[in-house]
Amino acid sequence: MDIKDNLLTLADGNEMPQEGFGLYKVDGQATMNQAVKKAYEDGYRLFDTAQLYGNEQEVGMAFKQLAIPRDNIFVTTKVAEENQGYDTAIESVKESLHKLQMDYVDLLLVHWPIERSFFDTWRAFEEMKKEGLTRSIGVSNYQMIHLQYLATQANEMPVVDQIELHPLLTQKPLLEFNRQHQIVTQAWSPLGRGAVLNEPVLKDIAAAHNKSIAQIILRWHFQNGVSFIPKSVHEERIAQNADIYDFELNAQEMAQIDALNAYHRTGREPELVYEYNKQY
Ligand SMILES: NC(=O)c1ccc[n+]([C@@H]2O[C@H](COP(=O)([O-])OP(=O)(O)OC[C@H]3O[C@@H](n4cnc5c(N)ncnc54)[C@H](OP(=O)(O)O)[C@@H]3O)[C@@H](O)[C@H]2O)c1
Incomplete structure (x- = not known):
């Protein structure tokens, strides 16, 4: 197996690459083209952007200019x-x-749960899927309580929940809940935005496999069965992050990484965003 043929099947029947490429803070057309070109050459097929990132135009232009x-x-x-x-x-x-120069996206996510338009937005998502503006619909930053609340009125449930997930925030109960409800968990900041890259435990495991710490973390995500979308604008790292399919972590190593959980968020607390109706 390699990154290109590593696919997950979603509850709606569509397929999604398990590993993708994060585009937050990939800015400027030249940087975008270089990063997307390298990622595509290395086998990445999932590209993750957002209205908030302000780079949808550059993403669309990159695919056009690279003739992908x-x-x-x-x-x-x-x-x-x-x-x-x-x-x-x-x-x-x-x-x-329009900005992406596309007729549809493969996956449309509600970026954060907010109280103000919680059900209206989801109704729009169900409609947009019917109209073909997106192939699949999902959510991001939803905790268990938000998913349970959504289920009280949804006709279709999200097939993906993209959440902050890395060794310092392992979110095991939410992962289990999502698994039981056929929702694929997708890890954002899978490397903890660099926060975990100096952990001694990870250094030891990396040395034992002759891999980098980033590769160990991504392999941990892979073996946990979640989707993950590392971001880098450096060619060597883009290649490295895709090169995780030729080794295996044993049960003890998986448990050692699980034990790093510290409930440490690099991003916002979803409950507060829900209450404030915006990121604070
Ligand atoms: N749904 C949400 O609310 C949400 C929130 C945040 C992010 N996201 C998505 O998730 C994606 C990934 O998250 P993220 O960008 O926050 O963090 P991340 O992927 O965990 O970490 C990215 C950081 O790690 C560095 N890095 C990448 N590969 C490395 C390697 N092999 N060795 C050492 N350092 C490495 C990158 O630096 P360089 O680029 O300089 O190499 C960058 O500073 C985003 O791009 C975005 O698409 C979603």
Whole structure:
């Protein structure tokens, strides 16, 4: 197996690469083209952007300029808090598609749960899937309580929940809940934005396998069965992050990494974003 043929099947029947490429803070057309080109050459097929990142135009331009066929890639975008609500979500996704120069995205996510438009936004998502603006619909930063609340009115449940997930925030109960409900968990900041790259335990495991710490963490995600979307603008790291399919962590090593959990968030607390109706 390698990154290109490593696919997960979603609850709606669509396939999604397990490993993808994060595009947050990949800015400027030249940097975007260089990163996307290298990632595509190395076998990445899932590209993760968002309205909030302000780079959908550059992402679309990169695929065009690099002549990457639409069918070969899996593109995710996310609806920002300010665009939530029935009509505004649909309008904003049409605008995103315009910027991306695409007729559809593969996966559309509600970026954060917010109280103000919780059900209206999801109704718009179900409609956009029917209309073909997106192949699959999902959420991001939803905790168990948000998913349970959504289930009280949803006709279709999200097939993906993209959450902050790395060795300092392992979220085991949420992973188990998602598994039981056929929701694929996708790890954002899978490397903890660099916060875990100096952990002695990880250094030892990396040395034992002759791999980098980043590779050990990504392999841990892979063996946990979650999807993950590391970001880098450096060619050597882009290649390294895709090169995790030729070794295996044993049960003891997996447990050692699990034990690093410290409930440490690099991002916002979803409960507070829900209450404030925006990222604070
Ligand atoms: N849904 C959400 O709310 C949400 C929130 C945050 C992020 N995301 C998504 O998740 C993606 C990934 O998260 P992220 O960008 O926050 O963090 P990340 O992927 O955990 O870490 C990225 C950082 O690690 C560095 N890095 C990457 N590979 C490395 C390696 N092999 N060795 C050493 N350092 C390495 C990168 O630096 P260089 O680029 O300089 O190499 C960058 O500073 C984002 O790009 C975005 O698509 C979603």
